[in-house]
Amino acid sequence: MKHEMITIRCPLCGENDHVTVNEANLDSLENAFDYLTESPTHYRIVRCRQCGMEYSNPILTEEAILDLYKTGKVDNCVKTDEERSIRANMRRYVDRLIRHSGILEGRLLDIGCGCGHLLEYAHGLGFDVAGIDPGRNAVEYARSLVKDGDIREGKFEAGLFPEASFDLITCIHVIDHVIDPKEIIETSAKYLKKGGWMFIATHNMNSWLAKISGTNFIAYSIQHIGYFTPQLLSKMAAECGLTPASTQSSLSTYTLNHYAENGFRSPALRKCALKCLKALHLGNVQLSFPFGNMELTARKD
Template sequence: MEQCPVCFSQQGELFTTVVDRVLPRPGESWEIQRCQDCGFGWTTPVLSEEKIKQYYPSTYHGDTVQTIEAFLSGELQQSRSWKGEKEKVDLVQQFVDKGRILDVGCADGKFLWALDPEKWDRTGVEFAEQTVRLVNEKIPDLTLIEGDLFSDKLPENSFDVITFWHVLEHLPQPRAVLERTHKLLRPGGWLFISLPNFDSLQARLFQRHWYAFDDVPRHLYHFAPRPLALLLKEYGLKVCKHMFFSPRVNFHCLKYSLINWSEAHFGSRFPYYMFKPLLMVFPLLERVSGRWGMLTTISRRDD
């Protein structure tokens, strides 16, 4: 019986078995365990931090040079992906409109680029060395640090806002990460976490075909509102709001879950087009139940 990493219950159960759709390897599969008590999920077998790096292809974050050129030319600002970054900015600024901000696992830093440099002192941490170097060379008034949240270049009690945009589920030590986050935030500082909702209708309906599972084994953990709130409280972070943010991202996840299901059961995408009207109806069920595919939790340092 598997022990839950959050509540330490021995009531772990097999939720489903999945394959890596980003970097598939023949004969390799992964089990998703679920705690029957708190609803937390985790991927097994558990990989070492060194081993998991082998599952990140060099193209995982896209072409950084191309993205920087598009930003500097203004082309990026007209794109759909930029709209997503502005949605995040608007969300943060509903709660705090200026200060020092840290984006954890920032990739090429697009979210930080979208923030007004007159209002924000912008810092990101990212493990991809080449990405960090290129961004620091090309983008002014922005600091990217190679490494992770535990870098000694990040002073404690210094950030007004810390963000994890679909990053926490990738990190091997969520307890240590949240403890460190508390230390880096100023008293009353804000924490924004977005990730797939393991308690969603999408996860329950699509099971192994759920789009969020495409990124296993890079998704080490699978969060839902209750276990995430338990962890945050344990490390002095008070939940202010659970939001089911960004209908656009939720719709994207629903669409590709349906495509995964169609290809697995029928060998083609054709049935997806037959069931496509469900993409219009299903969000209504999610709204009524409150169990959207994506979760954003907003919390504060509580001391």
């Protein structure tokens, strides 16, 4: 691996006191930053001795990470069956946020909007939508889905939008991808109107799948830097100026082919599973499964 690596402090408490829980597996970066990909390639995973958060350390520089996302392929996101699954997941997230917040109209921002399926659904409900993502290909596709949305290519940061300009903000599997997740939430809190709500989805290190998978947990990917539990995520949101309202497990809807391709770390098992699904003509069947994810809803008082 020829890219420059840097060491970082704990994303939650800022301390530099940790123990290794999973050694690095840095075989290849090829396709590792494509969208809708869970690569078995990952950094060394450590656990902070002070707050208990797990995170990747050392990691690629932020510049290298952004460059890899910029050119990430979106092929998997736009396949007919995968797109059908993604739309089901995005509908579930938006509907749950609306149910918790009671907000039925207004302005919604999706951080890390990817190919724009969440924005497409929210826009169809009547929301004025905006989104941002570092992926050039993803943003182009998102703009094709929501032609009158404010969809931008680049890094999410302060100064992009007026403060207190959004009623709802969604952040779906993003905070685990960034070096400074606190900055994401703090900036979101500034962009929210008083009484606005934020919805965060990420992997859950306290999930039953994480516990039985151990070091083979699917979340251990080179795309991921921070690894959260419900308690740590709520703590971070509160420290960033939001009031956590609820944390719960997420269902994920994908095809059986997707689960086989991304759920097996063993190439032999993956090949066998895909072969069996093809023979039985079951690969495109959708299944909703608690895939070790969680979601947090929080409001700005």
